[in-house]
Amino acid sequence: MLPNLTITPAAAKFINRIVRFSGLAAGAGLRLAVKPGGCSGYSSEFSPEQAPQDGEQLLEVGGVRLFLAAESRLLLNGLIVDFVETATQSGLTFTDPNKEACACSSADTAPKVGVTRIDVGSIGRGRPAASVLSS
Numbered sequence: 001m002l003p004n005l006t007i008t009p010a011a012a013k014f015i016n017r018i019v020r021f022s023g024l025a026a027g028a029g030l031r032l033a034v035k036p037g038g039c040s041g042y043s044s045e046f047s048p049e050q051a052p053q054d055g056e057q058l059l060e061v062g063g064v065r066l067f068l069a070a071e072s073r074l075l076l077n078g079l080i081v082d083f084v085e086t087a088t089q090s091g092l093t094f095t096d097p098n099k100e101a102c103a104c105s106s107a108d109t110a111p112k113v114g115v116t117r118i119d120v121g122s123i124g125r126g127r128p129a130a131s132v133l134s135s
Helices: 009-021 070-076
Strands: 029-037 041-049 057-061 064-068 080-085 090-095
Touching (some): 009 029, 029 070, 041 090, 064 070
Antiparallel strands (some): 057 064
16 A cells, blocks of 8 residues: 655655756656654655665655655655755654654754755766767
8 A cells, every 4th residue: 555645845856856866767766764763753764766676666746756665655654755954954854744743851852853864975966977889
C-alpha cells in the first residue's frame, strides 16, 4: 500500500534538485528511508537512485519520484514533507498534522527532530561529464 502524503512545493523543489544534480538519467528518483526518531519525530536517509530496489515501491506525488521500502511507506502515511532552511539548519521535515507537538522537557535543548542534515558535498554540481566515443 502506498502512503497518502503531502509534499510541499519547497520539498519538491529540493528533492528534484538533488535528483537532477546527481547526473542520473531521466526517470531517476529519490530513495527515502524514514525511521522513528527522537521526541515524537522522524529521521531519514535518502539518496538519488535510477530505479527502486527489490521490495521498494515507486510513489509519484507533487512532481517527485520516491522509492520507498515497506517501513517507510507505513511511517509516511498522512505526513506532510516540507523543506526548511534557517540560519542554523536546513533539510526535510516530517509533520503529522494529527499529532500535537512534543511537550517533553528536553524539547528545547534536544536537536530538532525530523530535519535531515544535508552534506552539500554529496550533491553533484553542474552537469555530468559527457561521454566521449572513439571512432
